[in-house]
Each structure stands twice: as structure tokens, then as C-alpha cells.
Amino acid sequence: MRMFSVSHKTAFVVDHCPYMAESSRQLIECDMLTKSRSQGVIPLAPVAKSLWTCAVECSMEYCRILYDIYPTKKLVNYIVSDSEVHILNSWKQEDQNTHDLMSALAAVGPPNPRQDPECCSVLHGLVAAVESLCKITEYQHESRTTLMDMADRVANRGRIICLTNAKSDTHVRMLEDCVLETIQEQNKLAAGSDRLMPIQQCELVLVHIYPQGDDTLVSDRQKKELSSVLSSEVHSVRAGRYLACKLNVLVQQHFDLASTTITNIPMKPTLNVCEQEEQHANTSANYDVELLHHRDAHMEFIKSGDLHMAGSTSRDSGLKETVTLKWCTPRTNSVELHYCTGAYRISPVDVNSRPSSCLTNFLLNGRSVLLEQPRKSGSKVISHMLSSHGGEIFLHVLNSTRSTLEDPPSISEGCGGRVTDYRITDFGEFMRENRLTPFPDSMVDAAGRAPIERAKSQLERHTRYWPMIISQTTIFNMQAVVPLANLIVKDTLTEEDVLTCQKTVYNLVDMERKSDPLPISTVGSRGKGPKRDEQYRIMWNELETLVKTHVGTSERHQRVLECISACRSKPPEEEERKKRGRKREDKEDKTEKNGKDTEEKSWTADTERLKGVMDREKDEQSECEIIKDSPDSPEPLNKKPRLATEEQQPPEKSKGPVSLLALWTNRITQANSRKHQEFAGRLSSVNNKAELYQHLKEENGMDVHENGKGTR
Structure with a gap:
């Protein structure tokens, strides 16, 4: 509007x-000649x-x-x-x-x-x-x-x-x-x-x-x-x-104007334009000139709270306030450039007064005047400059605080430090992609939007998620994510663009399967940084955040997000395997802390014990093969299927890590169970109790109790 x-x-x-x-x-009063008037002249x-x-x-x-x-x-x-x-x-x-x-x-x-x-x-x-x-x-x-x-x-x-x-x-x-x-x-x-x-x-x-x-x-x-x-x-x-x-x-x-009063203006010899002061070369006086300008010229004072106001009140005119600035000796070199944050036209309040006329003539001749804040102590602060351009006088606002052209302040260390990991190269590319060029407003697109509106919309999409620090991002440091990051910010996606984004996601899945390292920053963290699974979790979270900011643009953007969500959801077996892998890594970290000597001793003992168990298992397997292949040997009555090892059991039945001794004990028990025929009394037992003297009752006609005594 x-x-x-x-x-x-x-x-x-x-x-x-x-x-x-x-x-x-x-x-x-019109008659100012009070002392030099001759006698007989009637005053005005x-x-x-x-x-x-x-x-x-x-x-x-x-x-x-x-x-x-x-x-x-x-x-x-x-x-x-x-x-x-x-x-x-x-x-x-x-x-x-x-x-x-x-x-x-x-x-x-x-x-x-x-x-x-x-x-x-x-x-x-x-x-x-x-x-x-x-x-x-x-x-x-x-x-x-x-x-x-x-x-x-x-x-x-x-x-x-x-x-x-x-x-x-x-x-x-x-x-x-x-x-x-x-x-x-x-x-x-x-x-x-x-x-x-x-x-x-x-x-x-x-x-x-x-x-x-x-x-x-x-x-x-x-x-x-x-x-x-x-x-x-x-x-x-x-x-x-x-x-x-x-x-x-x-x-x-x-x-919306404001007033600035320039004090301590030397009329002689600095300005050297007033005839009356030129005649009195040995004397000089300081004058004040009040200027009006836009209120934004005092914005830095208002923000910092360092505002030096001089006010005068009157019952008829109300309150009139002005900011006081001191005159600095002007520099002879007008070519010198100053870092300005704004320039505002000025207008003298009393335009016909001698000080105002001298000041304006002085500035219109190509000279510049620096203005400083009046302070009782400390070094002087030059905050403004008066200079003319094209026959008009401007009040320039100089940056008296930290300049944006200096090194940027540290974000992690606080004020006064330095940051060296800004994405400067990426920001240059970002500026090239969002350059503005002159274009007639009458040229609108199919949706009725003017070129400036399309440019604003593109700039808004490109800045929805754009980390400024290299250490605060992972995906923008990965070459594999560049195709998706460049396409997801577009207003519309084609089918080919969607396929390219999906291919990028599949490549990331393949990298995770191969456990390829990621460019994760270790700034502010101890040790080697997060583990490999944690690195990929951070990467997936950031990628999902980027795509979610653009998911409402079109339906094809939603398909890219669905692809990421589908690739992130792992089957239960893989999640359990990763959990066991993380526990094993934690156990290895604890083992490293116990010392190298303890590790070598326990490793040697486990190796010898494992070697003995494996030798006995080979002998037992050989003996079982001989018995099995012999034609005279009957098939064992209690032949059982081979027990599933811990690795063969499904993850949902696993109760945690099993010791090596328990694992091999189960195997030995299984092998021994295949070597002999089960005891016949154990097969006919009732409630795990075998009955003695089974035929005694038939022969003598007696009731037999479990203690061996009977009655006729």
C-alpha cells in the first residue's frame, strides 16, 4: 500500500x-549608534x-x-x-x-x-x-x-x-x-x-x-x-x-526533526570570513549555532544513552531541547574519507545571524568540520561531521562505537575476541545468488507478482535456515549435501529435482553404513568429540530441520522430507546391533582406563582358555562323527537339535552380553548330550522321581511305598 x-x-x-x-x-530598536551620535541629532x-x-x-x-x-x-x-x-x-x-x-x-x-x-x-x-x-x-x-x-x-x-x-x-x-x-x-x-x-x-x-x-x-x-x-x-x-x-x-x-547546537565556534582566525573579525586580528570570540535536522541523526545517542541535552523552557513556547556538540579544528585535507552511518540535511534556526552565515559560507567553500561530544573526563569522541555536497550542507553521523568494518566480535568467547570460522565464502555465494538488478515493475509473473516481490520472496526462502558459523553446522560443510541444499530453497521443484534430492539422501545412508567420518566441529568439547553414531544423528537432525522449513512450499518438498524420514527409521535388529555396539565401545573405553598390564594378562588368560576349549570341542566332534558314521551304532534316543548360539538368537530375546565361559559351556553340554543314551529310569520318572522295584508288586502281590516297605 x-x-x-x-x-x-x-x-x-x-x-x-x-x-x-x-x-x-x-x-x-533601530538606532544602534548611541555613543557615536553627534549632538543635536534626534534618535530614531x-x-x-x-x-x-x-x-x-x-x-x-x-x-x-x-x-x-x-x-x-x-x-x-x-x-x-x-x-x-x-x-x-x-x-x-x-x-x-x-x-x-x-x-x-x-x-x-x-x-x-x-x-x-x-x-x-x-x-x-x-x-x-x-x-x-x-x-x-x-x-x-x-x-x-x-x-x-x-x-x-x-x-x-x-x-x-x-x-x-x-x-x-x-x-x-x-x-x-x-x-x-x-x-x-x-x-x-x-x-x-x-x-x-x-x-x-x-x-x-x-x-x-x-x-x-x-x-x-x-x-x-x-x-x-x-x-x-x-x-x-x-x-x-x-x-x-x-x-x-x-x-x-x-x-x-x-x-520529526531534532536540534543540535554547535558550541565554541572560533570566528577568528579559523573561519576568517567575517570582515569585522578580520579587522581585529588579535582578538577572537566563540559563538554557538543551532541547526535543525532529522531526528535519526541522534539515534546513536539515544541507543547508547549518552545524550547531552541542553533545554530551555518558556511558558509560551513550551520545552525546547537541543543536543550540544563541540567544534573541532577542521582538517585541511577534504579528500579524507570517514566512516559514516548516515547523512542528513541541516537548516540553521537563525539563518540571518552572523555566526550562522559564517558557518554556512565556510562549509560551502568545501571545508569539513568535525564535531565531538562534550565530556568532563576521558578522551574526546568525534561523533558527527558537517560537510557540503552539491551546494547542500549535510550533518554526517560518524560511528563512534565499534565499527562493523573491524574484525567481528567473538560469539563463543564474548566481547573483544575474534571469530575466524564465519562462512565468508558461502556468504559471498549467497550474495551472488540474490543480486538485485533494475527491472520495470510492470513486468509481472503469472501470479501477478512484481520483480521486487519475487526477489523478496527468494531472499526469505534462502534465509529461513542459514547458519553463520562453520562450527554450528554439519550439512553445509559436506559436499554430498550441496545438491539437496541448492534445490530445496527453490519455489518449485521438478520431478528431476526430487530424484536428485532422494539420491543425495541415499548417498548419506550409504555413508552411514560405511561409517564414513563427518566434518563435526570439536570446538568447546573435550576429547575426540561425539561418537560416529552421534555424528550421524546430528547430521540427520540438521538436514531434517532444513527441509522442514521449506516443506510447506509444495507437495514435492514434502516428498523429500518423507524420504529423509523413511531413511532415518531403522529396523529393530539394526537398532539393537547399534546399541550393543555402543555398549561394547563403552566397555572398551573402560578397559583402556584399567591399564595396559591388566589388559594383557586378561587377554592372555582368555586366549589360553579359549584355545583349550576349542581343542576339546574338535576331539568331541571327531568322536561324534565316528559314532554317527558307524553302522553298528544305534541312533541316540534323545537326539536333540543343535542349540542356537547367542548370535543366532533374535535380538528381541537377547538378555544382554553373555560371557565367553558360559557360551562354551553350553556348547560342551550340547556335545555331551549327543554321545550316550539317556538313563531309562529318568525317562520313566514321575515328577522327576524314578520308581524302584517296579516288578515287586506283580511277583509278591504287595503295595510298595516309596520307602521300600510294604503291607499285605
């Missing part, structure tokens, strides 16, 4: 009625400006400051109201200058005190100001033409500043009601017109001017919302210097 703020349009309405010809009663009497003259001078200062700092896109429409309306300029950019306005005001002339007051009213000017705000400016027309079908998105806002002499608070409310009714009427007319725009927001600033020595008849009032379209505020100010201070404060509030 192309939004225009309230400061885009400012309509000045100056009352030209007969009562504005009244004296302001602020006397100005002091003069006083009228309310009209004070209003014109202050409003012109308002416009001058505005044009100095904002040469474009901040427009003023000057209107004079008496028995009729005098519109002195238009919204066109070529009409925005103080020279044309002063010429038009000279043609209007001062108000006629003998004119009938009943025929004059400031209401005519307020109605004309509302009508002027509904007119379309060149910048609004350009935005409406660019948006074409969405021209209604261009906002129309403005501000009306009325300088008048009101009669009472009731008179002020009548003026506000008139402006509100006019806005409602003009919005209805603008709704059906292509040359007018309805007003979405309007600020009315009423400045009541009254002579010095009189009591004000109008009360001050803060900004108040009269409707959803109109807000109003009232300022009651005495004429003269008080009105000038009030307009100076208002222009700072309306256009």
Missing part, C-alpha cells in the same frame, strides 16, 4: 482581516511589528526549514483569507520555494485597518484549505497510476495550520465545526470524481496570536479527536519572539 503521511500536505491559512494590523507591542524611535507581519515571518521560517530539510515530497499550500481567498501557490513541486511565496505575499500587502471587519473572515481560507487537500498532488497521481486497479489504496492525508486572532473559545469551536462540515461535503464530492481524493485524515492546528501585554481569550488545548477524520489542537501564543519559538517547535514535531 502506498501510504502518504499527514506531513505530505500542509495548508497554511493566514488571517488577513483588519484586526491583524494591530501592533504586537514588541519594540525593536523604536518600532513594533503588526500581528500580520509576525504571522508571515514565522510561517515563512516554517516553510524555509521544511524546504531545506525536505526539498521534495513535503508540500505547502499557502492561503491568505480576508473578504476573499488568495491562494499563493499550488501543490506542484516547482511552486515549493520561499522566493515565490514572499513575492506573492508582497503583492497581497498588509491588511487594511479601515476595511469593514464584517466582510472579512478566516472561514473562507479554512474552506479553501479543505478543498485544496482534496486535490491530487503529483506524487499521489504517480502512485495511483502505478497501482492502476488498486488506486484506492493511495491514502490522502493532510494538515491545516491556521494563524489567526480568535475572539474566544466559542469562536474556536465554530471554526472547528466549519472545517468538519466542509470535509464531509468535500468527501462526498470526491467520491464520484477522478480529479479529487477524499480525505482520510486531517489535523487542524489553530494558533491564536495576541499582542504582548494583553490577556489571552483562548485556552490552550492538546490534540483532540473531533471525528474519525478530523483532529484539532489549539495554541495561544503572544506575538513576536514567542510565536517564532512556537512555530519552531511545531515544525520539529510535525516533521
